[in-house]
Every structure is written in C-alpha cells, then in structure tokens.
Amino acid sequence: MSFNKRTKSRIISILLILLLVLATGCQAEAPPETPEEPEVNAPLVINMGGGPVGAATEVLYTMMLEDFTTSIENCTGGQTTGAPAPNLMGLKEGKYNLVHTISDVTAAAQAGQAMFQESGPIEGIMNLITISEHTTTWIVKADSPYMSIEDLKGKSFSPGPRGTSNDIATQRLLAEIGLSYDDFKVEFLNFADAEQQMLDGHLDAMLFSFTTYPHPSLLSVIAKEQVRFLPVPEEAISGVVSKYGGVKATVLPEGVYTLFDGTKNPAIKGIGGNLHLAVKADMSEEDAYNMVKVFAENFASYQETVASLKKMKVEDMAKEIPGIEFHPGALKYYKEVGFIK
Structure with missing residues (x-):
C-alpha cells in the first residue's frame, strides 16, 4: 500500500500524538504533599544541684525552677540540696546540668586544687548567672x-x-x-x-x-x-x-x-566572692539563653522573697567573675538587654 506525502504526514502526526499520550499516562502520579509538622523544641530536663538545707537559696531555686518549667517550652526539672564541691563533681559526671556554686570553689575545681586535687581539674565550667556577693x-x-x-x-x-x-x-x-x-x-x-x-x-x-x-x-x-x-x-x-x-x-x-x-x-x-549558677560548655546556646531570660524577667519576685538579693540589681546577674567565663547563650542575652556592653 502506498501513501502520498500528505497522508504520510498525517499518520506521523497521529503516531506522535499517541506516543505523547502513552508517555504521559505511564508517568507515576506524584505522591500527595505531606503537611510540614511544626518544629518542637528538644526537651530541656533540668537536673539541678542546689544549695545546702536551710539556706536562702533553697527558696530561690524552688521559685526559679517553677518559672523555668512554666515559661520554657518542653522544660521539666527539679533540684537536689547540696553544696558547691559535690555539685561541681556532679556537673562533671553528668549527674547535674545546672549547679549552685561559689566562685572560690569553682576556681578550685578549674585548677584541681583543694578537694579537687585527687580527681583533677574540671574542664568546661561556665557561668550562667552571677547572684549575691x-x-x-x-x-x-x-x-x-x-x-x-x-x-x-x-x-x-x-x-x-x-x-x-x-x-x-x-x-x-x-x-x-x-x-x-x-x-x-x-x-x-x-x-x-x-x-x-x-x-x-x-x-x-x-x-x-x-x-x-x-x-x-x-x-x-x-x-x-x-x-x-x-x-x-x-x-x-x-x-x-x-x-x-x-x-x-x-x-x-x-x-x-x-x-x-x-x-x-x-x-x-x-x-x-560570688554565688553563681554554673553549667557545662556543652549546654545548648538556646537553653542557656532561655534560662537567663526567665531569671531576669522574674528577678523582682525573687528579690521580694530572698533577703540577700535586696542589695542586688537585675543587671548584677551579668557581673563577670575573673577566670569563669559566661556561657555563650547567657552572654547573648546580657548583650541584647545591655547588661554587658
């Protein structure tokens, strides 16, 4: 059977259309789009080594932790009464991630002196909040x-x-x-x-x-x-x-x-020296920032309850302690609000 040029052209066009339809039909249907889930902050579980039984800090830290857990998303935690030296050992061992300590004991821990002589220096201790003198x-x-x-x-x-x-x-x-x-x-x-x-x-x-x-x-x-x-x-x-x-x-x-x-x-x-709250350097910047922010925002209520804070101003929480650096998250907040220039 012979076809003239015009007929051949039509046949070729029809075949091309059929091939295009077949190719389109063979493509897999795209899966339906899954809606993006909202970001959820990683949980912050605060295990705190607190102050001695009967000290004013026991009340302060109870108030502070309540504010942390109600104001910071996915935050839970509690405190165990203690003292600076065992608290810092607990920080080193991972038992605690937030501790009550005092500048002289922190310096001794960093240098491996006094009660830390046998265990050796503790690295990565950072200041979060400077409290009372x-x-x-x-x-x-x-x-x-x-x-x-x-x-x-x-x-x-x-x-x-x-x-x-x-x-x-x-x-x-x-x-x-x-x-x-x-x-x-x-x-x-x-x-x-x-x-x-x-x-x-x-x-x-x-x-x-x-x-x-x-x-x-x-x-x-x-x-x-x-x-x-x-x-x-x-x-x-x-x-x-x-x-x-x-x-x-x-x-x-x-x-x-x-x-x-x-x-x-x-x-x-x-x-x-100074009472201060310490953390390890590996705490996330976000967690450190949030804790410092909540403490600052609730400072007035702490001051009303704890007598030793009455001589302190809120910006004093950013007072530097020689040799004990602020955590980057704390430093970020203090600079944002002008406590540190």
Missing part, C-alpha cells in the same frame, strides 16, 4: 570571753556543712594565722542546726567565712541573743586573696544586722 561573718555570744579567733582554741564552732565555701575559706584563713581545725572542736552542721546549737549553748561560735549577707541563720541568732563580731586578721585576708582564685577582699557593710540591743553591726573586713 559573699563575705566573712564570725560571731560569738557577747557575754563570752572570746575576743579573737585565737581565743577560741579548744572551743567548738561550726563553719557550716563540709565542702561548702564556708568550710574551705575557714580552713584557708586559719592556715594564714598558723591554726587549723585540729586546734578546735569543729562541727559540720547545716545552717539551721548550727543556729539552734548556738542558741542552745552547744556551740561557742559560728564561723561563716564565705557567706551571703544578711544570712538567715545569723539573723535568727542575732534576733534572740546579743552577739559579738570577731575581727578577721588583715594578714589572713591578704594571704588568702593572693593565693587563691575566685576570692577577693570584701567588707560586711555597716548596719546589715540589727543586734538584740538595737545597735547595728560595724563594718567588718573579710574575704568573699
């Missing part, structure tokens, strides 16, 4: 014969719980004046028990060598008994400050405490 407050009853620390040799005192900054600082100050715990009867008591034993006459002194002010337990004793503040030898102050990181010369301001007879405390020189 600490200083030295040594008291005896006013009707006692003790006028100096040397007069207490052979007598009983409490430096608070073992492993706290009070404990470490007391040992350091005593060493600078040629004394040690062996020269005294030392009772490692939580603050509430130290307070009660002082009032009951079972303790001759409370030597809180690196503590917040006003301290709740000292306030309680001073409200019920006339006390005397023991001086801290200046050579002991300068010796400790020159040897250890995270420590500075401080002064308990005049008038912080109203004594039983209505008079005010004198200004008292001592050593001190």
Whole structure:
C-alpha cells in the first residue's frame, strides 16, 4: 500500500500524538504533599544541684525552677540540696546540668586544687548567672570571753556543712594565722542546726567565712541573743586573696544586722566572692539563653522573697567573675538587654 506525502504526514502526526499520550499516562502520579509538622523544641530536663538545707537559696531555686518549667517550652526539672564541691563533681559526671556554686570553689575545681586535687581539674565550667556577693561573718555570744579567733582554741564552732565555701575559706584563713581545725572542736552542721546549737549553748561560735549577707541563720541568732563580731586578721585576708582564685577582699557593710540591743553591726573586713549558677560548655546556646531570660524577667519576685538579693540589681546577674567565663547563650542575652556592653 502506498501513501502520498500528505497522508504520510498525517499518520506521523497521529503516531506522535499517541506516543505523547502513552508517555504521559505511564508517568507515576506524584505522591500527595505531606503537611510540614511544626518544629518542637528538644526537651530541656533540668537536673539541678542546689544549695545546702536551710539556706536562702533553697527558696530561690524552688521559685526559679517553677518559672523555668512554666515559661520554657518542653522544660521539666527539679533540684537536689547540696553544696558547691559535690555539685561541681556532679556537673562533671553528668549527674547535674545546672549547679549552685561559689566562685572560690569553682576556681578550685578549674585548677584541681583543694578537694579537687585527687580527681583533677574540671574542664568546661561556665557561668550562667552571677547572684549575691559573699563575705566573712564570725560571731560569738557577747557575754563570752572570746575576743579573737585565737581565743577560741579548744572551743567548738561550726563553719557550716563540709565542702561548702564556708568550710574551705575557714580552713584557708586559719592556715594564714598558723591554726587549723585540729586546734578546735569543729562541727559540720547545716545552717539551721548550727543556729539552734548556738542558741542552745552547744556551740561557742559560728564561723561563716564565705557567706551571703544578711544570712538567715545569723539573723535568727542575732534576733534572740546579743552577739559579738570577731575581727578577721588583715594578714589572713591578704594571704588568702593572693593565693587563691575566685576570692577577693570584701567588707560586711555597716548596719546589715540589727543586734538584740538595737545597735547595728560595724563594718567588718573579710574575704568573699560570688554565688553563681554554673553549667557545662556543652549546654545548648538556646537553653542557656532561655534560662537567663526567665531569671531576669522574674528577678523582682525573687528579690521580694530572698533577703540577700535586696542589695542586688537585675543587671548584677551579668557581673563577670575573673577566670569563669559566661556561657555563650547567657552572654547573648546580657548583650541584647545591655547588661554587658
């Protein structure tokens, strides 16, 4: 059968159309588009090593954690009462991811000194929030014969719980004046028990060598008994400050405490540093930022409840502690709001 050119052209066109239809029909249908799921922040579970039993920080951290868990998406957590040294060991071991600590103990952990000598330096500790300043407050009853620390040799005192900054600082100050715990009867008591034993006459002194002010337990004793503040030898102050990181010369301001007879405390020189909240460097920037933001936004309510915060301004939470760097997430927030220029 023969076709003329015109017929051939039509046949070719029809075949091309058929091939195109077949090719289109053989294509797999595109799967229906799946709607994108909204992004969900990774859960933040806060395991906090808190402060000692009976300390003002116990109330502060309870309020703070409640604010964290209600204000930060997918955030849960709680605190275990503790002390700076074991808290930092817990941070190192992964038991905690947020800890209460004090600048002198943090510096010792970084350097592998004091109670960290055997375990070695702890790396990656970063400051999150700087809280209250600490200083030295040594008291005896006013009707006692003790006028100096040397007069207490052979007598009983409490430096608070073992492993706290009070404990470490007391040992350091005593060493600078040629004394040690062996020269005294030392009772490692939580603050509430130290307070009660002082009032009951079972303790001759409370030597809180690196503590917040006003301290709740000292306030309680001073409200019920006339006390005397023991001086801290200046050579002991300068010796400790020159040897250890995270420590500075401080002064308990005049008038912080109203004594039983209505008079005010004198200004008292001592050593001190800062209470602060620490995290590890591997905490996400977002989590660190969010915690700092919530703390700042709720600072006024903390200040109303915790006496030691009344002397602090919200921007003081960005005060730098020499040798202890801020976490990048904290630093980001502090720069955003102008706390750090």
